[in-house]
Amino acid sequence: MPTQTATQSGCRLTTDLLARFRTVRAATLAFTAPLTPEDLMVQSCPEASPVKWHLAHTSWFFETFVLADYLPGYTPYHPDFHWLFNSYYTSLGDMPAKKLRASFSRPPLDQILAYRAHVDAAIATLLSGEAEAEDEVLRRISLGLEHEQQHLELIATDIKHALFTNPLHPAYLEASAKPWSLIPNLCTFTTFEGGLTEIGLTLDPSDPNAFAFDNETPRHKVYLQPFALANRLVTVADYLAFIDDNGYTRPELWLSEGWSTMRAEGWQAPLYWRRDSATTSGWSVYTLHGFQPLESLLATPVCHLSFFEADAFARWSGMRLPTEFEWEHAALTATTAPRNMLESDTLHPTPAPASEGLQQLFGDVWEWTSSGYTGYPGYRPLPGALGEYNGKFMSSQVILRGGSCVTPATHIRPTYRNFFTPATRWQFSGLRLAKDIM
Amino acid sequence: MPTQTATQSGCRLTTDLLARFRTVRAATLAFTAPLTPEDLMVQSCPEASPVKWHLAHTSWFFETFVLADYLPGYTPYHPDFHWLFNSYYTSLGDMPAKKLRASFSRPPLDQILAYRAHVDAAIATLLSGEAEAEDEVLRRISLGLEHEQQHLELIATDIKHALFTNPLHPAYLEASAKPWSLIPNLCTFTTFEGGLTEIGLTLDPSDPNAFAFDNETPRHKVYLQPFALANRLVTVADYLAFIDDNGYTRPELWLSEGWSTMRAEGWQAPLYWRRDSATTSGWSVYTLHGFQPLESLLATPVCHLSFFEADAFARWSGMRLPTEFEWEHAALTATTAPRNMLESDTLHPTPAPASEGLQQLFGDVWEWTSSGYTGYPGYRPLPGALGEYNGKFMSSQVILRGGSCVTPATHIRPTYRNFFTPATRWQFSGLRLAKDIM
Amino acid sequence: MPTQTATQSGCRLTTDLLARFRTVRAATLAFTAPLTPEDLMVQSCPEASPVKWHLAHTSWFFETFVLADYLPGYTPYHPDFHWLFNSYYTSLGDMPAKKLRASFSRPPLDQILAYRAHVDAAIATLLSGEAEAEDEVLRRISLGLEHEQQHLELIATDIKHALFTNPLHPAYLEASAKPWSLIPNLCTFTTFEGGLTEIGLTLDPSDPNAFAFDNETPRHKVYLQPFALANRLVTVADYLAFIDDNGYTRPELWLSEGWSTMRAEGWQAPLYWRRDSATTSGWSVYTLHGFQPLESLLATPVCHLSFFEADAFARWSGMRLPTEFEWEHAALTATTAPRNMLESDTLHPTPAPASEGLQQLFGDVWEWTSSGYTGYPGYRPLPGALGEYNGKFMSSQVILRGGSCVTPATHIRPTYRNFFTPATRWQFSGLRLAKDIM
């Protein structure tokens, strides 16, 4: 079994880190290019934040955790920003309620952009010093860049919901021609014999360029029963069969909490689907390219499912969701296939290639697992306020793996653990089937 | 007793009406000058709408009720705007939910302003024709202008709440020096002997320039017992004494619904007051000029009270609120004093002048009455969709009279009936005391 | 015009009052005879209380407002009952939250009945003294008896809801044969010319036997426009035509608040109606005699309507609800027809007799008016804690007049003002049509 290293996102030298900093920060701004200042103000669901807030908060992160501590003589851009753009770090003091973020017409966008430039310049100063920066500086900047990439993904996710909520349903970008097949591949399976395996990472403390989130650590042994994983993601065509087989009206297919949530919310299909008599399939699907007839998406992975829907679909299929350990174990053995991620500019999941073996493990859609989000044995949060980054969310959330079509490609790892509450649908989330091998 | 006529806002000639149209429409835009496109997006409480929406909806009103019906060959500006900017006229079809208005980043502000210009040009065409316009056209344009003025007042009200909700609490405009006294006048009373009086208006159907809302009609007899009205509004100093006498913790002073609302909402003072140890009074008050120390406002009328608070204050004073009929009866006999209204540019209620007789009947703050909002005897809503303007709100609302410091001066009349639910505080609302004469 | 006196319920002598006390108290217990101790525990909606609580609270009223103040040496039955059975008199101290009343399994029913007996004996002692009781004692006992009768009506109302909520829908009593016609009378109207009239009562302070609630006082002049009132109540057949004409899906028929309430609650018919394919009408109606086919009730007054439904029905009819002043003015001129009230033992509204003139003014159903609940000019609440009886509810409520089939006959008067919030349906509430006379 290949071993997993944690160095994808690391940089050997300070100058490499500065280059990466500039690339990552520029990518965030580049994504907002098609949007107006007014678009950046919208907060259309409790999970989302205005894009403008994301632009400020990611800068706040560098200012708070890097510049304030490590750049001698650093002057914060604005005295109020310390609390104004704090997201959830209670040990740093109070912060505005999340639902108020849509009221941040002031500071205006120009000031937010100036804030970003101020922070960028200070990081450049810090990394351009003659002396090598301390290891902890490199670690924190690396963390800030992963944080920035998470928020870039959130920007894509949130603006999709914002534009969809607009009664006119404008597209983020006009659609280009879709080169993909309309006919899904057959779904085949790869078998794993299980046994003792190792999961997660333990970072080398002497290597400041190694990076992983604290929740991926430490590396530890897990025993797996034999299992099989589907070679591709569940498609729109697959899911349509579930809907047409009355999947949304049969309680025996659902977890109890899923059934009551689904009925209370009135779900009858994934988020972003709507009935549309003008299409041959009777459905349209809102994408970042605007509404598309569902028939053009049959071979693409189904997307914007809650855990409850993914679980019900798997039960209807006579199978189940994988555990996060099965997924990670399989991901380590997979070849590096082409990945449909943010840089592919598809902005939507695409059909699996007609290849052998496990496909689509990375990109396309986040894959719901059956695993609750808890700390690994021996888990320790980062010290200080950064300890609030991940650890305090370890209840009532479910693990997703593999990244999506709006995840930056350098952001994902086999050990990467994403997590959301089981009713979450605004993410690009789907599933891959698993089954036991007796 | 002087008779009340309904001609203040009417115009004798079509050209006069066009001039008035231009003046009123320009006033709306002028008010938004200090605001950014981002400010115009904020919707900070369920009562409020984004300013941008107000700008579009008032144009929609002219397009829907005037141009579509009366300008031959009129082309609507945009096919979606008919439903997009409908507020609550169900007989015209569906409309977006009110809470979604903050998602209207598209159409962008530029397009909204172009929409206004398009409508303005069409109205000018309609009123510049050689032939006199039909009476119904003049009536509907007059209605549209009153509607525009109502929304101008709402813009002032809503942006105050929006800027206050912003954690930085920016001012709409910087404060200028306040020329007013800090010492309130003594509160004296004017006595009325009562008897049969006439309330409301009946419009002359042959005069298209006469205007009143349908809910002010028809004129009818009401019998009044003897009563007295305070010559000035209740001041901040008066209200502070109520608070200091534990007004907010004594249930015997409150209506039952007021007590439970106040406790559920956690009210301890009027909206926009906050404890502030940096002031000598211990309070600051948010105004459109930013936070002001309460001690500088002692002689000004107390503002942003719910009906429940106004009622509790009156009970604590051993008096009561006036009925809307007492108020109207008194207002007809009052001299035309200087009025602190929108054009005064104070943007806040100001102290009563040291004059004899009833002061502050018009402007400063809307005065809560004890009267529920119902139709007058013989009341008929306007025909068609315009019948939804007022009549369908005649339940669970309380009448306010007299206009406020953000009401346009030409918009108010002695017969004018405003109405809100009794828990409403975001309006510039206060009170005047009344008492029985035995 | 006949004058209205307030002496129906008064008693000339102390011994008369004691006899009346015994009659009224016994009626309450008699009504509970068909119920089990478990039935008396149920609290099935926020408006309702368990019957057991009513039995205790009415005793508490006499103990608190009569015995504690006026019977020398009186020992309260139990030290905790003073706060335990307080309903809403905040000036007497804290009380348990209303929603907790269903948790009062202790004290057990036996103890509640012993409490009633204890109070009854003490009142008998008080009224059997050689000396005449003070006037205030007589007044308070009279008030306590009116209070008892109100709660007897509430017991009937609440147990109907409780038994209906039980999934088995048991009857309070088995149905007896219904002697009534299935064909409603034609609806004719009586015209009133209006003018100045007098409304309400002013009690003679020297007559302790005169009784009226404080909210019926003082007598005062009101000016009425000409109007007409329907001679009978709106029937089930009338209302069915409204439903069949899509009354519940046409927003133009409804107040805005009524429309949103009706849709949020999912109302499609009056409370207690359900679709039933086993009946010829397609509906069954739950009554205190169990479910009845709606076709057997066509001529009976429609019942368990909210104000919003009554108002929408009136608008659909091209008419309106009467004001409470119109109703009272008409009621004073009406002959004393047979009344279907609690003592009739019908427990349901019955068809109007085929007589001339106004019928069904008293009994059958409470009649929604268009009048909000406010104090009359010069209104003064009773002094002390008793001032909380009526006055503190004067907001967001609508007046109903005339009593229902579960109101005790001696409890009603032409001046009697009942009041509930406009969405209330668990009362026996219906309507009578009114119209303007031009």
Place this chain on the structure above:
Amino acid sequence: MPTQTATQSGCRLTTDLLARFRTVRAATLAFTAPLTPEDLMVQSCPEASPVKWHLAHTSWFFETFVLADYLPGYTPYHPDFHWLFNSYYTSLGDMPAKKLRASFSRPPLDQILAYRAHVDAAIATLLSGEAEAEDEVLRRISLGLEHEQQHLELIATDIKHALFTNPLHPAYLEASAKPWSLIPNLCTFTTFEGGLTEIGLTLDPSDPNAFAFDNETPRHKVYLQPFALANRLVTVADYLAFIDDNGYTRPELWLSEGWSTMRAEGWQAPLYWRRDSATTSGWSVYTLHGFQPLESLLATPVCHLSFFEADAFARWSGMRLPTEFEWEHAALTATTAPRNMLESDTLHPTPAPASEGLQQLFGDVWEWTSSGYTGYPGYRPLPGALGEYNGKFMSSQVILRGGSCVTPATHIRPTYRNFFTPATRWQFSGLRLAKDIM
């Protein structure tokens, strides 16, 4: 390592099973002896049901899953009971909403008791036949008895909440003298070296007397890191130190969801604690024996904690909660100490004995673990409607282990998995500390 067998509750012979049936059913009724029919009606929180409902539902379980299928000619007691007392088995059809159970004044208690007797007699007939009953009959009766014991525990839990909610706070039984020490033992730890272990059970399909819930199966391998477990439960004294160290106001000690839940609910101590200036500790604690001064309970295990509070306490202690696998692994090695369970009649957790090694693993309080509730590898729910017993609740719930002082002694096993949502406090739930061994 000793192996775990599943035969504690099994019976070798049909006659043994009948004896056990009678014992278990009688225990349920015996527990209700101190309660009145009115007490049995109360439903004081959404988690709880009226005791009366429990008495009926447990009988329904035997009728539905045993008698209807396996006793030829069995006549159901009442045709409505099939749906009336269904709890959550959607595949058997509709059922009343849980919140309506407090409205079940009918059927009356007498009828519920007759229902129990009817079912008991039929089970006796079934088990007294000359032929041996089928294996599946024995399995289902065993399941029904475990179900009955779960509901007996729920009765104790629910009636505690019901009596506490009563404003008079009556005791279930008067308190007897407490023989226990006031001084908690020192808290020591037992170390486990970890490695591959086996968890859960696989039932022998040929042995109908073996019993385990489906969620305890199948037996499977789990790898454990070295760990240590506290030898006793966390005590009231321990928890008081957490409170006194501002445990409820320090966000860094809490999961994010725990912090927001705790503040929204206003928790400042475990459920059933209240401030009481009449005690030396300043607190009283409600128990099934009524309120007790907290100082008399210092050495007893803290009880009625949510998972969030247990987790925060562990973090404050510098330790953590055990996983359910650590707990089970440790429980298999523990000696059979005296157990404080329902039959001990303490009705409250008691201090740990001063012995060596792990104490209090069974009884006293359910112990929160850090494990989410999911199916074991290869988990299969029971076929048919019984598959809804456990499997459909596998989301957003946390595992508790070991039973409590109101769990019947024969009901618990080392492999037994209880589960509740993390905010649950009405259970007798506490914690044991765990820590990593490096």
